[in-house]
Structure formats: structure tokens, C-alpha cells
Amino acid sequence: MLTHTLSPDAHLRLLEEADADELYALLDANRAHLRRWLPFLDSTTSPADSLGFIRSTRKQVSDNQGYSLAIVYKGRIVGCCGYHNINWINKKTSIGYWLAEDAQGKGLVTAAVRALLDNAFHNWGLNRVEIRAAVANEKSQAIPRRLGFTEEGIVKESEWLYDRYVDHIAFAMLAGDWKRTGQ
Ligand SMILES: CC(C)(COP(=O)(O)OP(=O)(O)OC[C@H]1O[C@@H](n2cnc3c(N)ncnc32)[C@H](O)[C@@H]1OP(=O)(O)O)[C@@H](O)C(=O)NCCC(=O)NCCS
Incomplete structure (x- = not known):
């Protein structure tokens, strides 16, 4: 599922090296919005850093450790979502995501996570998918809910966010429960 249509206006696709400038410009324009909950903004200071991230996503694919995808809306990249890595022994993975501030409120990430779950359970035969969100990050928690x-x-002090530890709420979906929801 390296590309996936979410709606007539939106799709998921692998990042290309040629996306580095666009991806960096998006992160730079959304620095304050994203820095509140994501740890990589201060270490992303040029398109070369975004290129390094894009290359790491390609290595993730070649290492069979899942993938990160661009969320494209009306022809422009508006965010990313994907698997952090895959624990093939225990048949589980975790998912992360972010969106530009002006791309929120359209259900894009909810639809993207739904597609990532379908792929994890139906194509890869995984049993468990986790999402963790900071206890104060209600918009992120709303997606697994x-x-x-x-x-x-x-999960106490689960993440170091620039100058403080942040507690997370752990959410999980099991393959059997996903099947029962019929989504
Ligand atoms: C977390 C984050 C991705 C959530 O974005 P979001 O736009 O709220 O999530 P979705 O794209 O799933 O959209 C859901 C919103 O669209 C609305 N919506 C509209 N159509 C919808 C549809 N068809 N399906 C679902 N929701 C829909 C929902 O009501 C909801 O809006 P609300 O919060 O006003 O109720 C975003 O806030 C973000 O990037 N934050 C900063 C980075 C971050 O926190 N990342 C996660 C770290 S754990």
C-alpha cells in the first residue's frame, strides 16, 4: 500500500527525494504548531534535513520495517503518517502522524490511520497496532478514540520534548477488534 487514495482530493504516497524542499517549507511554516508535540523541529533547520528524513523513509522500506507516507491534499503535501517500525516476532507496530495547521479538521489523518490499520492487519498479518499521544494532546488522542x-x-515520562518529559496515553487496536468494528 505504498500509495493509497483517501478521497477524490487526498492520497498517501511515498516521499521522493524531490519532495525535500516542499517538505521543509511545510515544516518551517508550521514550526510553532508542530513543535508543541513533535520532537524533531529543532533538528530540522534546512531542506538537507528533510532530505535526510526522506532517505531514512526509503531505508525503512528496504529494511522491511514499514514506511512513512506523505499525506497529499489537493496536489500539495500537507503532512505525514506511517509506521515507526515493525516488530515481526510479536506481530505489532506503532503509528505516528502530523498535519499542517491549515489541513486539520478534514478527517485526513483519521482516514490515513484507517488505511494503515487495514494494511497492517490484512496485508501483513500483524496482531497489534499502538498509538501514543501526550496526555494534553487531545487532537491526537481523538484519532485512536x-x-x-x-x-x-x-506511560509516565515517555518522551523528552525539548525541555521536559511528557506522559503519554497508550492506545492499541488488536486485529480481532478491528475485524469486529467492520471499518
Ligand atoms: C494530531 C493531528 C494530526 C490531528 O489533526 P486533525 O485534523 O484533528 O485529525 P483528522 O485529520 O483526523 O481530522 C479530524 C477532524 O476533522 C473533522 N472531520 C471532518 N470530516 C471528517 C471525516 N470524514 N472523518 C473524520 N473526521 C472528520 C473531525 O470532526 C475532526 O475535527 P474536530 O477536531 O474539530 O472535531 C494534528 O492536530 C497535528 O498534526 N498536531 C500536531 C502534531 C501532533 O500532535 N502529532 C501527533 C503526535 S502523537
């Missing part, structure tokens, strides 16, 4: 994930508890 909307899709019927189970809230499993608080």
Missing part, C-alpha cells in the same frame, strides 16, 4: 482503539493507560 474515533477509530475505536482501546485506551490502555498512562
Whole structure:
């Protein structure tokens, strides 16, 4: 599922090296919005850093560790989503995502995560998909809640975010539960 249509206006696709300038410009324009919850903004200071990220996403594919995809809306990149890596022994993975501020509110990430879940369970035969969101990041928590994930508890000081540790809420979807939701 390296490309996937979400709607007539939106699709997911692999990032290309040629996307580096566009991706960096998007991150730079959304620095304050994204820096609140994502740890990589201060280490992303030029298109070369975005190119390095894009190359890492290609290595992830060649290493059979899942992938990260661009979220494209009306012909422009508006965010990213993907698997962090895959634990093939225990048949589980985790998912992350972000969107430009002006691309929020359209259901793009909810639809993207739905597609990533379908792929993980149906194409790869995984059993468990996790999403973690900071306890104060209600917009991020709304995505697993909307899709019927189970809230499993608080993971204390799970992430270092520039100058402080952040507690996360852990959510999980199991293959059997996803099948039962019929989504
Ligand atoms: C987390 C983040 C991706 C959520 O973005 P989002 O736009 O709220 O999520 P979605 O794209 O799924 O859209 C859901 C919104 O669209 C609305 N919507 C419209 N059509 C919809 C549809 N067909 N399906 C679902 N939702 C729809 C929903 O009501 C919701 O809006 P609301 O919050 O006002 O109720 C975004 O806020 C972000 O990038 N934040 C900064 C980075 C971050 O926190 N990343 C996650 C770290 S764990």
C-alpha cells in the first residue's frame, strides 16, 4: 500500500527525494504548531534535513520495517503518517502522524490511520497496532478514540520534548477488534 487514495482530493504516497524542499517549507511554516508535540523541529533547520528524513523513509522500506507516507491534499503535501517500525516476532507496530495547521479538521489523518490499520492487519498479518499521544494532546488522542482503539493507560515520562518529559496515553487496536468494528 505504498500509495493509497483517501478521497477524490487526498492520497498517501511515498516521499521522493524531490519532495525535500516542499517538505521543509511545510515544516518551517508550521514550526510553532508542530513543535508543541513533535520532537524533531529543532533538528530540522534546512531542506538537507528533510532530505535526510526522506532517505531514512526509503531505508525503512528496504529494511522491511514499514514506511512513512506523505499525506497529499489537493496536489500539495500537507503532512505525514506511517509506521515507526515493525516488530515481526510479536506481530505489532506503532503509528505516528502530523498535519499542517491549515489541513486539520478534514478527517485526513483519521482516514490515513484507517488505511494503515487495514494494511497492517490484512496485508501483513500483524496482531497489534499502538498509538501514543501526550496526555494534553487531545487532537491526537481523538484519532485512536474515533477509530475505536482501546485506551490502555498512562506511560509516565515517555518522551523528552525539548525541555521536559511528557506522559503519554497508550492506545492499541488488536486485529480481532478491528475485524469486529467492520471499518
Ligand atoms: C494530531 C493531528 C494530526 C490531528 O489533526 P486533525 O485534523 O484533528 O485529525 P483528522 O485529520 O483526523 O481530522 C479530524 C477532524 O476533522 C473533522 N472531520 C471532518 N470530516 C471528517 C471525516 N470524514 N472523518 C473524520 N473526521 C472528520 C473531525 O470532526 C475532526 O475535527 P474536530 O477536531 O474539530 O472535531 C494534528 O492536530 C497535528 O498534526 N498536531 C500536531 C502534531 C501532533 O500532535 N502529532 C501527533 C503526535 S502523537
